[in-house]
Amino acid sequence: MAHIIIVGNEKGGSGKSTTSMHVATALSRMGHRVGTLDLDLRQQSLGRYLENRRAYCSANGLTLATPHFMQLPEIAEQDVPQGVNPQDHRLSIAVEMLEADHDFVLIDCPGSHTRLSKLAHSMADTLITPLNDSFVDFDLLARTRPEDGAILGPSVYSEMVWSARQSRAEAGLPPIDWIVTRNRLGSQQMHNKRKVGEALGKLSKRIGFRVSHGFSERVVFRELFPRGLTLLDLRDIGADRLNLSNIAARQELRDLITVLNLPDVQVKF
Template sequence: MAHIIVVGNEKGGAGKSTVSMHVATALARMGHKTSVLDLDLRQRTFGRYVDNRKSFLASAELDLPSPEMHELPEIEASSLQPGENIYDHRLSAAVAELEPTSDFILIDCPGSHTRLSQVAHSLADTLITPLNDSFIDFDLLARTDAMGDKITGPSVYSEMVWNARQLRAQAGLAPIDWIVVRNRMGAQRMVNKDKMERAIANLSKRIGFRIAPGFNERVIFRELFPRGLTLLDLKDIGVKQLNISNVAARQELRDLMKALDLPGVDINF
């Protein structure tokens, strides 16, 4: 059975599509059959990223390992039982079709609460939640007091993950390995950064997630999107000497992949 990775939170701008594309492409480049789904049916940023890659590789006559994007199948409403949700069936049908032939299925969720996102979280073997390093984004996970020192309770997204965990337990499935990825961390030590570090470490023990390093803010990520490329593709398109920023970004990707600790994955880049 394929290992299902879900990339999700309920806030836009946290780098979900960038994380999704780099994780999926890294897996493909390491020889794993990787199928991907984009559940943001409106904006479809991840889907366009993959489309851009396909177009660029075709025009450049390059053949690079890539994840394979799939669309959700259409379901006839007449086939549903009373009370059944059509989105449950669309996602379940897609996963059922991909599982026998995929090593990994990566599902990118929209930056809002939707029925599709809710169902996807209950399917996750590994859940990756990218989070900008600020208390604005931290509010997605938990509420804090005015000083940001005391956690007063879980937030709506944490409650959704908890519900997904309950559903998996009832179905006899393995627990979700939940990883919060800290994106856009500043290099300098700041009071806010230290507070965030303590708050996330405290919350991780209370609601059960692991913490992984993410990507710093870099121009290279905005430049890669139109061509559908990742940090691992630069040398294949003729970049002979990576600059310091690009080398550091590749190391960040390597550190992230190691932290995810996905089954059967040997980091070799």
């Protein structure tokens, strides 16, 4: 069975698609067979990213390790089992098809609560939740008291993950390994950065997730998307000398893949 990685957060702009693309491509470059799905059926940021990659490689005669991307299959109404939601059935069929010949299946979820996203979370072996380093994003995980920052209780997204965990437990499946990654960290030890870090540390022990640094705010990420490239492809396109920012970003990706502790993955970049 393939190991299923879900990248989810109910808030847009947290870096889910950038994280999805870099994790999936890094695994592909290390020789693993990776299948991907994008459950943001309208925007399809991950799908567009991979489409840009194929177009860029074709136009420049390049062969770059690329994850397999699959659209949700169209299912005729009469082929949906009685009592089963059609969207649920489409996702289940897609995952079954990808699991058959891939080591990893990575699913990029939309920045909103949808039925498909909820079902995908219940499939997760590993859940990555990118989070901008602010209390605006933190509010999706937990409610806090403004006077002293005390945690009052889990918020909407944490409750959804809890529901997914219960569904897996009832099915006799292993627990979800949940990693919250702090994206767009400032370079200086600012007061807000420290407070968010302390709050995440307390909450992680309370509701059961691991905290990791993600990607800092860098111009390079905005430049890579139109060509479908990742940090690991820069030397392949002739960038023999990487600037310090790019080197630091590659190290962030290396650290993230290491923290994920995925089965049979030895970080080799």
